[in-house]
Amino acid sequence: xxxxxxxxxxxxxxxxxxxxxxxxxxxxxxxxxxxxxxxxxxxxxxxxxxxxxxxxxxxxxxxxxxxxxxxxxxxxxxxxxxxxxxxxxxxxxxxxxxxxxxxxxxxxxxxxxxxxxxxxxxxxxxxxxxxxxxxxxxxxxxxxxxxxxxxxxxxxxxxxxxxxxxxxxxxxxxxxxx
Amino acid sequence: xxxxxxxxxxxxxxxxxxxxxxxxxxxxxxxxxxxxxxxxxxxxxxxxxxxxxxxxxxxxxxxxxxxxxxxxxxxxxxxxxxxxxxxxxxxxxxxxxxxxxxxxxxxxxxxxxxxxxxxxxxxxxxxxxxxxxxxxxxxxxxxxxxxxxxxxxxxxxxxxxxxxxxxxxxxxxxxxxxxxxxxxxxxxxxxxxxxxxxxxxxxxxxxxxxxxxxxxxxxx
Numbered sequence: 568x569x570x571x572x573x574x575x576x577x578x579x580x581x582x583x584x585x586x587x588x589x590x591x592x593x594x595x596x597x598x599x600x601x602x603x604x605x606x607x608x609x610x611x612x613x614x615x616x617x618x619x620x621x622x623x624x625x626x627x628x629x630x631x632x633x634x635x636x637x638x639x640x641x642x643x644x645x646x647x648x649x650x651x652x653x654x655x656x657x658x659x660x661x662x663x664x665x666x667x668x669x670x671x672x673x674x675x676x677x678x679x680x681x682x683x684x685x686x687x688x689x690x691x692x693x694x695x696x697x698x699x700x701x702x703x704x705x706x707x708x709x710x711x712x713x714x715x716x717x718x719x720x721x722x723x724x725x726x727x728x729x730x731x732x733x734x735x736x737x738x739x740x741x742x743x744x745x
Numbered sequence: 746x747x748x749x750x751x752x753x754x755x756x757x758x759x760x761x762x763x764x765x766x767x768x769x770x771x772x773x774x775x776x777x778x779x780x781x782x783x784x785x786x787x788x789x790x791x792x793x794x795x796x797x798x799x800x801x802x803x804x805x806x807x808x809x810x811x812x813x814x815x816x817x818x819x820x821x822x823x824x825x826x827x828x829x830x831x832x833x834x835x836x837x838x839x840x841x842x843x844x845x846x847x848x849x850x851x852x853x854x855x856x857x858x859x860x861x862x863x864x865x866x867x868x869x870x871x872x873x874x875x876x877x878x879x880x881x882x883x884x885x886x887x888x889x890x891x892x893x894x895x896x897x898x899x900x901x902x903x904x905x906x907x908x909x910x911x912x913x914x915x916x917x918x919x920x921x922x923x924x925x926x927x928x929x930x931x932x933x934x935x936x937x938x939x940x941x942x943x944x945x946x947x948x949x950x951x952x953x954x955x956x957x958x959x960x961x962x963x964x965x
Contacts, residue, residue: 606797687799690792709794714760733754740782740789 593622596642599710603643604650606706613653621646640719643707647720686743693742701735708732747776753783757790 597618604614621642629635694702700721707717714728721728749772755761756769773779 602797602801605801686792687796690789690796694793694796705793706797708758709790709797714755714758729755729760732758733751736754736786736789739793740785743789743792 592638596639597622600642600646603706603710604646607647607650607703609650609653613650617646617649617653620649637716637719640712640716643710643712643716643720644722647703689743690739693739696738696742697735701731701738704728704731705735747778749773749776749779750782753779754786757783757786 600618600621601611601614604617605611609617624645625638625642628641634641697705700723703721704717707720708714712720714725714732717728717732718725723731749769752761752765752769756766759766761769773783
């Protein structure tokens with residue numbers, strides 16, 4: 568075996584003896600967090616890094632007696648801010664229209680692929696018309712966050728979240744004409 | 746435009762109070778315009794989520810680390826669950842989750858293993874296949890587990906203490922480390938964890954272990 572090692576940093580979640588909860592939290596939120604960051608435009612490696620860092624920060628936060636309320640939005644907020652700090656091309660994710668759609672349909676009939684491609688093409692164009700804030704709201708919403716949590720992540724009032732989501736969805740629906 | 750059109754998306758996201766939601770539901774029974782809008786909003790929400798997933802999936806997957814032996818390309822596409830059980834203060838223990846519990850038991854309890862070893866066990870659950878149909882946003886909103894009232898009363902001094910039994914269970918889905926299908930069933934990894942001064946894991950060195958016929962023969 569060569570001396571190669573994986574540069575993998577593990578968050579040691581040492582919440583007293585409540586390791587089960589910590590593990591469950593990590594298991595539940597790692598993927599959605601990575602997905603959110605990648606949708607913001609981070610590479611896979613960057614996203615993994617940021618998420619690991621966020622969990623390490625959570626560990627410190629809790630060890631220092633920080634609030635245990637709203638852990639999910641806490642993690643998203645930390646990850647979101649870290650992503651913004653290291654991001655050079657924020658809009659890269661949605662800058663290029665999607666090329667390959669076929670792979671995503673397991674039971675794709677030719678008609679369905681054509682339909683899906685067309686739908687995606689329109690949506691890709693419509694997404695360009697959204698503001699950064701609108702995209703963020705939709706991405707967080709797609710991750711299953713409540714409006715209250717989205718507001719906590721982005722630092723905006725819950726009413727603004729509702730208005731922003733509604734405006735964004737209506738824009739997309741109008742453009743896609745679905 | 747119908748008066749209710751401004752509340753459809755909030756209703757879809759379950760953000761309306763119960764009484765208001767009931768009003769919207771009653772209205773939806775009779776208003777074709779709102780039904781059509783609702784369907785459009787639902788559709789576009791789903792497409793947006795699927796679009797994001799497709800964007801991510803269309804990126805090139807990372808190549809295999811060189812030290813992974815060549816494996817059958819037909820290995821099942823899989824998410825693998827890897828569990829590390831770390832024990833303080835005697836270093837990190839070894840307890841494979843999937844393989845025969847007896848196979849590693851001597852290693853797990855051997856104090857000479859204090860040099861920080863752990864086993865990462867990989868398996869291939871059937872839930873690995875991602876389906877576009879599951880992108881329904883309303884299913885995605887799983888509540889975050891929170892501590893119960895009883896848990897909140899747990900002694901504060903336990904935080905950061907070094908318990909005698911395994912304190913940490915870290916799950917590493919193998920798709921975080923390897924492309925799906927890269928790791929066939931029956932392969933596990935021994936991980937050497939190198940700890941930093943602050944007790945966090947600085948480096949992890951994985952060494953593949955092949956489950957041979959010998960181990961299987963130990964089963965009753």
